[in-house]
Amino acid sequence: MMIKFFLPLLYVCFFVASAHSQTRIRQSINSNWSFHKGDIKGLPAKQPADVRWQSVSIPHSWNTEDVTDDEPGYYRGISWYKKTLYLPASVKNKQTYLYFEGANQVAEVYVNGQLAGKHVGGYTAFSFLIQPYLKAGNDSLTANEVLVKLDNSYNESIPPLDADFTFFGGIYRDVYLITADNIHFDMDNYASSGIQIKTPLVNANTATISISGKITNRFTSNRNLMIMTEISDAEGKLIKKVQSPVKANASGNTAFMQQQQITMPHLWSPNDPYLYRIVSKIIDRSTGALLDEVSNPLGLRWYSFDAAKGFYLNGKPLKLIGASRHQDFKDMANALPDAIHQRDMELLKNMGANFVRIAHYPQDPAILEACDRLGLLASVEIPIVNYITESDSFYNNCKQMQIEMVRQNFNHPSIIIWAYMNEVLLRPKYEKNSDEQNRYFASITALAKQIEALTHQEDSGRYTMIPCHGDYNLYNRVGLTAVPQIVGWNLYPGWYSPRIEDFAGFLDKYHQEFPQKPMIVTEFGADADTRIHSTQPERFDKSIEYQTYYHQYYLKTILQKPFVAGAAIWNLVDFNSEQRKDATPHINTKGITTSERIPKDAYFFYQANLLKKPFLKIGATGWKLRTGIADLNNTCTQQVYIFTNGVQVQLWHNGKMLQNQATNSGVAVFQVPFTNGNNTIKAASTVNGVVCEDIAQINFKLIPALFKNKPLQYTDLNISLGDRRFFVDEKLAQVWMPEQPYHKGSWGYIGGKVFTMPAQSRQSFGSDKDIYGTDMDAIYQTQRTGIQAFKFDVPDGEYELTLGFAELEGKATSPALVYNLGNAAQTAEAKQRAFDVLINGTTVIPSLSTQNYLVPQTAYTTTFRVSAKNSAGITVNFKPLKGEAILNAIQLKQVF
Template identity: 35%
Template sequence: MRSAYYFFILIFLWSFNLAAQRNIQTINSAWEFSSEKNEKTKVVNIPHTWNAEDAFRDGKEYFRGKGTYKKSLFVPQEWQQKRAFLKFEGSNQITTVYVNEEKVGEHRGGYTGFVFDLSEALNYGEANQLRIVVDNAHNTDIPPLDADFNFYGGIYRDLQLILTNQIHFELENEATGNMLIKTPEVSAEKAQITFETKIVNHSKVSKDLHVSVDIFNPEKRKIESLSKKVQLSSAETKSINFSKVITDPDLWSPDSPKLYEAVAKISEENSKEILDEIDSKFGLRWFEVSTEKGFVLNGKPIKLIGANRHQDFEGLGNALPNSIHRSDYKTIKEMGASVIRTAHYPQDPEVYKICDELGLLVWTEVPVINDVTDTNAYHDVSLKMQREQILQFYNHPSIVMWGLMNEIFIRLVFNNQMTEEEKEAKIRTTVALAEKLEKETKRLDPDRLSVMALHENKLYNESGIADIPDVIGWNLYFGWYSPGLESFGEFLDEQHKRYPNRPLFISEYGPGADSRIQTDEPKPWDYSEAYQLKLHRSYINQVQERDYVFGMTAWNFADFGSSFRQDSRPYINQKGLVNIDRSKKDIYHYYQARLLEEPFIYIAGKNYKNRYPKDANDSLRITVFSNAEEVKLEVDNTEFTSEVEDGIAIFELSLQEGNHELIATDDTVSHSREIEVKFRKNLVAEIDQYAILVNVGTHVNFTDESTGETWISDQEYKAGSFGYVGGSVYQKKQQ
């Protein structure tokens, strides 16, 4: 096996060396991996995490420590005239790279990219040993310190080997070589654009160079070529800037995500040979936000409705191929969403490209969450994370908000061991960091919005931290962690009355929901899909009624790993609109009914096939989602009609035992589903043939995924039947 592996590497390097001026190759395959927990070596492919299984098996005891990746690379002698770089898209969370046991670099932080120059450490004309050590152990100087998601360890995004000429666009910086494309002034008539990059001369002589930027419109037609002559001394790095005004620009928006492209090139003066080339897509749009107009994009108001998204997937942890990222965001777009929050960290570079292409507005943030350490090191890493995020993703028109913090006082509020003096000190360092993050954000990008997500607590206003960013996001869980669905709107109105000029965004909301659990009598904390629907319906209505709330993102697009949770599915946060395997819950389709413009209809209850009324006189509730004004439901050749309110039509039907086909239509589209009805009164009569499976003490039905059996909701005992006698059902929270 080893000889075949080396043969592959030699062939790869040979083809690599024959390609054009800049060569980029992923080196994801066949790494030798071991860890502190298991020193036995195995071969893995990147993206890779060592916590894809144990975080869902061992809970909060999942392994957090060091993992080591090794690979042998043959480096041709010709590379001595080149520069070789290793580019990471993400590696969690301290990454140290060694070439032939010489340390070439270390990066702190698990959610942004970074680049190391390997050139000086390579031995040319022979095999080189590459060793990468990644450490995801808890570190008080690196955010996140604590959060409701897993801190997966490993090189969990693509890894690239990049070969350039001695003269090239700078790569080893916080922007990872990104050319910054700024659009400080955009209107329907014209757009002011600037292009900023740096070039480096690693050769031993000065060079007279020609640097150019070609601009292509959304139809891929070249519309401008900008150029200048540059003299670059040996070992010199120089900034290169261009400016251009485009008239009658094609504007980017969710409905029309039009993208321009810029291609930058370096050549020697009076030579057609290209020494280096980089490119970037960009978009032209402008936006503003206020309590009077809400969010206004290109002069048109738009209520932002969408979801948050974590980056893990069943069986993979956070080590996802780009195909899953693309599938996720396509699914979000198909829901009718206009916005996504990449909670609680910058996501894969592919994600922002996808959002540009699909037309999804983005709130992206750094993982400064739940708590802050009062050290210069923690503050410095937090600021570096924000710089890396902004500089690496600056060109994406989809991004409209840079996030600073999330629920940063939540651990302080619930910590009963801290003294008042310690709490005051924690507040001071947190506010100080927020001010630094805001200042750095505006220094790098004064045109986008800064934002911070808060939880339901007065400390954010009392400390003044809520006054620092441009806009505020509230994470609100009335009807779940706090009582009363109507309390949601009351809280917002009270905040708006106190701070009338503060634009508000609902950054998180939603209850846990398990697709195995069904009921027609939803209650808080029953984990039923019906209660998930009830809460989301209420929240959407209350936000739509309030113009000063400019948007909302449901928590969460998909169920995700959270090692300390003991919900109905252990170690998983179940507030997703879809399951962790991306199978859709009913609530996903409800958002389609509320958000899509094209005709839509869907019969809820994909996971509610088996129904158990008392008898033929006990009606069943059939729920249909639609954006029509009225829908029809055909059952056993009988047609019923119902008006649609808030995207929902309710049918109360009395059906006989047996299988029934349901067909819903609005006369333009239709949807069908089968259900099976079995009367409870007949279960006792058939007990000699079938066991009665009762979900004792609860009002919900539970369907076992492995057997297909349904454990039916309990009932009060009556003679000749079954059920409980006396007692009362415990209810954790009120609605």
Template identity: 30%
Template sequence: MKIPFKIKAVQIRQALLCLFVLAGQMAFAQQSKRLTQNWEYLKGDLGSVWEAMRPAKPGSSESVPLWSNVILPHCFNETDAVDPKVNYYEGPGWYRTNLKLENPYNKGRILLHFEGAGQKTEIYVYTKKVGSHVGGYDEFTVDITDAVEEFKKDPLFKSQFKGLIPLAIRCDNTRDLEMIPSDLSDFNVYGGLYRYLNLVYTPQVSVDKLFALAEVDAQGKQGQLKITGRFYNPIGLNTANVNILVKDPQGKTVFTGKSDITLSSSDQVLWTTKLNKPALWSPERPQLYSVELTINAQGQEYKHIEKVGFRHFEFVQKGPFMLNGKRLLLRGTHRHEDHAGVGAAMTEEMIKTEMKMMKDMGVNFIRLGHYQQSRIVLQECDRLGILVWEEIPWCRGGLGGDVYKQQARRMLTNMIEQHYNHPSVIIWGLGNENDWPGDFTYFDKEQIRTFMKELNDLSHKLDKTRKTAIRRCDFCKDIVDVYSPSIWAGWYRGIYQEYKEVSKKEMEGVNHFLHVEWGGDSHARRNAEEPEKIINRLKIGGEADERAGDATFYGGDARFSKDGDWSESYICNLIDWHLKEQETMPWLTGAAYWPFKDFSTPVRPENPVPYMNQKGVVERDFTKKEAYYVFQSYWTAEPMLRISGHNWPVRWGDKGEQKVVKAYSNCDEAELFFNGKSMGVKKRNSQNFPAAGLRWNVVFNEGKNTIKVVAKKGKTVVTDEITQYYQTAKWGKPAKLTLEKIAEDKDTVTLEVKLFDANNVQCLEAANYVSFELAGDGKLIDNQGTSTGSNYLQMYNGRAIIRVTKNKGKSVVSAKSEGVPTVFINL
């Protein structure tokens, strides 16, 4: 079949995906393609849209302001969100392109389908405004058909634009108290076309929404599928023919239906059918059915495909979570749409990589914080078997007026309707930390309760099958179906050993308890010999919540978040304890660690990596921290092994002092070989803390030490090996820096700075800030929000790493830390 638009070879896979997912099979004429190329971007505002359209020769005085070439998706804040020298940009930005339109349908429609854009969006065909949207996370569609036809009559269509259609889009993330989410939220409110934008061709009648409600009893014996359609029929045709085809996970047709319908402006129930013993969807076997709807009106066909799954879930009152009649401990994490170098503009490949990493860690549940996320995320959760709590961005600040409330209603409606068919979704979240004031001169708990009740009722009206939930707003916890209090044992309050006691107390105060958000920050590559040495300064006694000011480094009682070392060593212990306790809490529905990946935030400028929330188990560029493997050791079945200390090159202590070597593994037993000598076999026992008993006390040799562990699970053998140096010399006051090249790959150089005292002893507990600068042809690979991608950050154990692109030229790089001489290196 001839494809009616040109596709480069490298784009075939992407184009086919769009054709199948968004517009059906190639045998039908409807088309959808992502508009990724040939875009220009302007940071700032214009006097009017005409400035984006007026002709000007490049380099002339009329060509200013200057536009830059970009590829979509694109975020205003791809690097400035983590630039330690500036506040991230909040304001308008413009995009423009020229579209070549080839609608295969006679009298068909031309649509722009936005998968998300931040935060307020206006769309123009030439100078005519064709649509607008408020909200940075829900999808929306704009019909540009009439505006295109109007512009084709303009002489400029052929003369200036050569038969192309000029499109301009204005995005704006300016601070606005009457818009959610609040700028007090612990994440950036990004701007830009940071999700995919699709050009869609449809016939005169097409499918706007297809709601496929798949239900099954707890025993999995009887399933029912109810199919409801909402049709896009702008010219008002009266009748159409509809065909339904349902296929099981193996592709076998299990139901067909045909009928002539009278088109209505409201939702129409098309079919209800029963299925005996349907294949069930679960994290272990995420089996998906296909629902294919074909609508034929005036000889033009349109096909729409949805994936659904049959599963039955229940939150037992004051008890566990049940899926398909069996207890399932929800082993979860969280996700922000945020990545090094691109901000919110994650590509499909990046999203799939992230979701696969979560699944490989053993995740079976995720809370999408704190807003509706990309459709790709939900598709991956369906495919991989990850249950979902998804929520609207009513987050912090209080409650605004009518415009504010209407946006929240609209975003809740859109989220539920747009993600209704995903079997992975079990909870619609109505808010987060709504007990957090600050945006308004007033804070009225009763007004918040009243609006929370309204949203709760709206959610149940739109979807009777899912539960509602909120996190951390105790005065609303009786309104929703599922509640998560604030429990940060061992980080913002108390010690992690109090986790089970505090959780049980909170569980007894609500009908359905689910613990989302726990953990703590860790500066990647920082380790500690005594990570819990401040414990004697802590206030202990059953308090484990987060309160105002706890996330800062000022005031209040001693706490790990303020006074701890932010080491990976400590966080591994904290996670290890939580996971071993969760195995002995039969009433626990589950818990979700906060978050999976480090992400940027405007409210944490003083963190070791400025403007980064560093609680992730992977860095912002997918680099795994040690904590990733702690989770794997509890949550995965495939044999794995990880010696603690891969990113800890030098340990320290006294000569002859015993040190602990730990290995994280899900294997039955493990043997340590230290400097070639067996140190014995240890049996794994999850309740033997730390490291489930896989730990050995050894005496390090000064200098180089080799550490090898061999683990067995049944007949499978896995090994891991590292080298660590041991330093017994004690260091004094930091006195000098060194800067050297430690790796080179083609045009990229890796540099490492180290801090020493006056006697050339490395300061292995030093956490001094260091800044990097470059002069010359090269460029620092910085503003990435990672431990090796920041030009200003705290050292980890007296060292820090930065990478440089040489650009085939010469450069000088400097490293500077307060109180010691600056050092330089020539590249």
């Protein structure tokens, strides 16, 4: 009777006291840092006086500029950060930690010249107790210096070793100063919250919640404590409370566990992401003081994967559809504020997605917080990419990262999958089928089994996955498909391989041979540069239109096959990959939004197919400025894409209704007869009784088919040689047209052929080389070789003629890329060529050659003032002296 009476009275004391108690304080310290790029000899013991420091704020990266310039490679090495903390005398009686959400990739933290800790790995959080190294005065604030030595150099012991993304250096996520009582929830548990929440049983009628963790007692004597856990609903109403007495061991940790049940739980799902809140408290039983408090989200759901029927959430089938996401932003590297991380998840949710693959590494905590809140199911993975190092240090770092990832993110209800080893067989070491390679493969499989077992030891409730590239036979032979619970496939038929139809065949083959193993399409995508458009889209043309076609086929196939549990588009956003040399150098443009988060047509396509609310959008991202050749009606017909979840679309052009057309998988394509000048396009559809409309203004420059006896109706004519696409330069308000052969009275090339890369199966025209000295690489990546002439049968007048050249055969000399193990410096002789350029019979460029202006992979342009006289127009001739003449681009502008 006395015990029963004592506890309620004691609880009242706790409640009153805790209302006025100060628990842990978590304070961001992102401002007023100093930065030095490069190593500093003498640090941390002695600071040289001549070192120049730059004032920065966190998040910060030192690779915001060198990853997009024309210089191959980017800085990977040591840099230093410095900050002064002004701390009160009270820190003497507190436990003080420095908490880093992420810093790439090896961090050493010094406080007042003493090493507080070292962390390996660029994508997980870490924290160090700095209490022993602090100075504190008696009354006033005392200065304490923090130094961080950071190194993002290639290190064969640290994943990722190689990948199609940039390994930015910097303290690129938030930094916090945390002070806590000498008795607190474990703050040395791999930078986790110290509390682990499990839901071992959830169904529509009941939910069992397990709360466990450790209490740290820094005092030299045992302490009598009470652990109190409060569960509140989404409105903040307290619905459950449990308290347990604990005797905390002196100078150590004491484990605890509590359980609670909720009847008729409000379940969490993408359509209803209902979150409870769990607050865990430590209370001193002798004084009633609140010593520490930690809050975590609680989402109640249950789920399963079925190899034949896909994914189930809360007992109902749900096709997982979403995207993968990289963490960088244009001109910011990966040093992003939380608002951008959150907005990316909102972009996904607004697309109608229910799934995100957080690839290829754990990302900012704001991401999963947004997933919990918005209702996005998530897969998270550690950055073992492309290949491994066969060493204990590499294996140990991999396993350390997996533990950190799981423990730091354990309490997020959005997470359903822990993953590892993305495309780990993409670049096998050693000679094919050699004994060395077979041992290497065995090492990979052994490491996978170790990580798999470790993951289940850390979290027995969630699924595991290995994302594999499309070499089906190799992954099966090595045995990786047998290790995880789910196999992910990164598939690109129709992009990296020719036949898009092979995608469906691959899925069927896998399911037939592995009928008991669930699968997810973890990557699929096609590059699209928002400046490039095509009326006849084709593989590898980087056009917006081909990307749309590609995703139409893939989504339809994925939805048709119930055994495909889900799919993640590669990628939500365009992201930096410094070594890429495509139409947009250093950028992987497979995103369905740009690096600035501007949606492409493919994004609208998914909205049309995934959103439940009425939706309609006129497509052709960025193609609001167009050009084309006039027909007999003085119009030019080009397609306009409409994306909607309606079944019929009406389209108006300049106030006149053109057509009422049925949609196909959310898309309707109209042929619009554009006129010169401004064209108003209006589309409308009725969706579930709601009328959806969109209007677009398109400025069209109509080029006359024949110039003779007609006034000139254009300001400039821009032609991309060897090209079949349109290129829109919005900054200069220019549209580059595909080439055409010359015919009398018009314009065009005479002779030659379209340049194609030798032994290249990816694209049928042009080059994928980085072209230096221009930001219009796509124009200079195509050319006509062996060209004899280019003619314009323009009326008499004064013109400005610009010629553009780029030598595409041979490579510019470049240094070894420091992030590629064993990659030698690239040197190759340019093709020897020389030719004269003549305008209207006069030699204007004598002996243009690879010995002067034709520097490999470098744009060379030159402009001439030309008079067209005596109805002869303008003729540019190319006279070969050695090899073939070339032309990449030509522009003609009438002056008067």
